[in-house]
Amino acid sequence: MISEMTERPLASWLGHDRLEGEVLSCLTIIFRTSGCSWNSCLMCSYRHERYPVDKPHGSYSDHILSQLRWVQETYNPDLYRMVKIFTSGSFFDPTEVPLPVLQQIAKAFRGKVVIAETRPEYVQVDPLQSFIHDIDTGTEKIPLYCAIGLETTNDLIREKCIRKGFTLNDFIAACSRAKAGGAGVKAYLLHKPLFLTEREALEDMKSSIRTAAMHADVISMNPCTVQGRTELERYWKHRAYRPPYLWSVLSVLSDSPVHVTCDPVGGGRIRGPHNCGNCDKDIVAGIRDYSLNGDRDLIAALLETECGCKEEWHHVLDHEMPHCMPLTR
Numbered sequence: 146m147i148s149e150m151t152e153r154p155l156a157s158w159l160g161h162d163r164l165e166g167e168v169l170s171c172l173t174i175i176f177r178t179s180g181c182s183w184n185s186c187l188m189c190s191y192r193h194e195r196y197p198v199d200k201p202h203g204s205y206s207d208h209i210l211s212q213l214r215w216v217q218e219t220y221n222p223d224l225y226r227m228v229k230i231f232t233s234g235s236f237f238d239p240t241e242v243p244l245p246v247l248q249q250i251a252k253a254f255r256g257k258v259v260i261a262e263t264r265p266e267y268v269q270v271d272p273l274q275s276f277i278h279d280i281d282t283g284t285e286k287i288p289l290y291c292a293i294g295l296e297t298t299n300d301l302i303r304e305k306c307i308r309k310g311f312t313l314n315d316f317i318a319a320c321s322r323a324k325a326g327g328a329g330v331k332a333y334l335l336h337k338p339l340f341l342t343e344r345e346a347l348e349d350m351k352s353s354i355r356t357a358a359m360h361a362d363v364i365s366m367n368p369c370t371v372q373g374r375t376e377l378e379r380y381w382k383h384r385a386y387r388p389p390y391l392w393s394v395l396s397v398l399s400d401s402p403v404h405v406t407c408d409p410v411g412g413g414r415i416r417g418p419h420n421c422g423n424c425d426k427d428i429v430a431g432i433r434d435y436s437l438n439g440d441r442d443l444i445a446a447l448l449e450t451e452c453g454c455k456e457e458w459h460h461v462l463d464h465e466m467p468h469c470m471p472l473t474r
């Protein structure tokens with residue numbers, strides 16, 4: 146019977162992450178679910194990692210619980226203090242993760258800090274309060290953070306370049322509900338979505354961090370990578386998109402008034418944030434180190450290093466022209 150089976154999540158790994166000035170051991174899990182209710186963002190491939198839609202309703206719960214069982218059998222809880230949970234969409238979407246499953250997951254991670262990704266419309270006071278009731282042992286100041294892919298604080302960019310389907314005000318309202326439910330908020334920002342020049346993307350991130358910091362407890366920046374089976378990939382294949390330069394990532398981090406965590410996934414590769422190929426490795430390693438230790442001098446020193454591609458980056462910043470996007474139909 147499926148309920149007795151153990152099924153692997155899409156991915157899971159142990160590592161470390163910085164949270165509110167502290168470095169915590171961390172278990173990251175990506176659960177396969179029935180999928181994202183929005184399912185439309187231009188750069189997202191996670192939404193494809195879902196159970197087929199013809200699966201009989203109700204059996205999704207068994208599948209998620211069997212993934213949870215696999216996690217419990219695989220990872221000793223003494224090895225991590227924090228759990229980061231991703232799904233094929235939103236952890237707090239009750240269609241995707243039904244309430245009884247949510248309760249089982251909370252009980253499995255009782256005593257841990259949980260960071261769970263969700264769209265803002267699913268941040269509701271009652272489910273958050275009951276989730277916190279089940280995980281909280283009084284050891285953590287904020288036992289739950291809702292991680293929301295805000296991506297940018299610019300509504301036009303979020304709509305035209307990402308197709309995210311919510312506004313900054315929706316995010317701010319979700320932050321208030323999270324706080325009322327006893328949870329913190331982690332904002333994910335996307336550095337260089339489609340259609341922006343290198344300079345536009347740089348300026349968008351710098352201003353987004355400043356605005357997001359007024360509402361979120363924690364900020365994480367994702368330099369954009371080209372994932373398979375996405376609209377972004379289609380443009381990239383037609384040479385109509387380039388991921389951000391690592392110089393730009395450094396520039397954003399050095400300018401930020403708050404600590405911003407950043408894991409440049411695919412860093413130094415053609416589909417990820419990259420420079421010329423010669424200087425990438427040290428910069429990617431430095432960004433990962435900074436993400437954990439918060440050492441601003443390291444970022445400043447990396448930004449001062451010399452490589453032939455730095456001139457190219459400056460040239461791109463000065464000369465790249467914006468795409469023309471019609472504002473009306």
Ligand code: SF4
Binds near residue numbers: 184185234235
């Ligand atoms: S980025 Fe999030 S909201 Fe957008 S389609 Fe992917 S899972 Fe859904």
Ligand SMILES: [Zn+2]
Binds near residue numbers: 420425452453454
């Ligand atoms: Zn270089």
